[in-house]
Amino acid sequence: MKKSYKTKTRDYILEFLSAHKNKRFSAKEIYDFITCDNKNINLATIYRNLQTLQDEGVLLKHQAADNDYATYQYIENSNCLAHFHFECKKCGKVVHLGAKETNDFLKMIKTKMFFTVEPQNTYITGICNDCKGVFFEI
Numbered sequence: 001m002k003k004s005y006k007t008k009t010r011d012y013i014l015e016f017l018s019a020h021k022n023k024r025f026s027a028k029e030i031y032d033f034i035t036c037d038n039k040n041i042n043l044a045t046i047y048r049n050l051q052t053l054q055d056e057g058v059l060l061k062h063q064a065a066d067n068d069y070a071t072y073q074y075i076e077n078s079n080c081l082a083h084f085h086f087e088c089k090k091c092g093k094v095v096h097l098g099a100k101e102t103n104d105f106l107k108m109i110k111t112k113m114f115f116t117v118e119p120q121n122t123y124i125t126g127i128c129n130d131c132k133g134v135f136f137e138i
């Protein structure tokens with residue numbers, strides 16, 4: 001009984017995140033969405049499932065340096081661990097950068113600065129083409 005309950009939470013998380021592949025969400029946002037229909041799931045269960053899914057490579061976890069909470073995004077293919085992502089500050093859209101662009105950048109940083117960058121933890125932020133020219137306040 002306990003096992004099927006756990007599996008259900010996992011299914012809800014995957015269902016939600018896979019339906020919004022271009023965005024990343026905090027555990028609280030995922031919780032708020034899921035508990036709209038299923039009030040008996042608690043936040044700790046969400047966190048546990050997110051950790052498991054991250055360990056399995058199903059979700060990409062992003063911990064911003066200026067944020068005290070992490071966000072999660074569904075990974076369509078394992079390449080997500082090897083390339084950079086661009087996130088639009090206005091619409092929240094996440095774009096997967098190509099392997100070539102990522103590798104060129106990694107190579108440059110390593111050769112010139114001797115840094116080893118982890119692509120899975122690196123988000124480039126800015127304004128996407130769709131949102132360019134649209135006025136907004138941060």
Ligand SMILES: [Zn+2]
Pocket residue numbers: 079080081083084085095096097
């Ligand atoms: Zn990706």
Ligand SMILES: [Zn+2]
Pocket residue numbers: 088089090091092093127128129130131
């Ligand atoms: Zn945008």
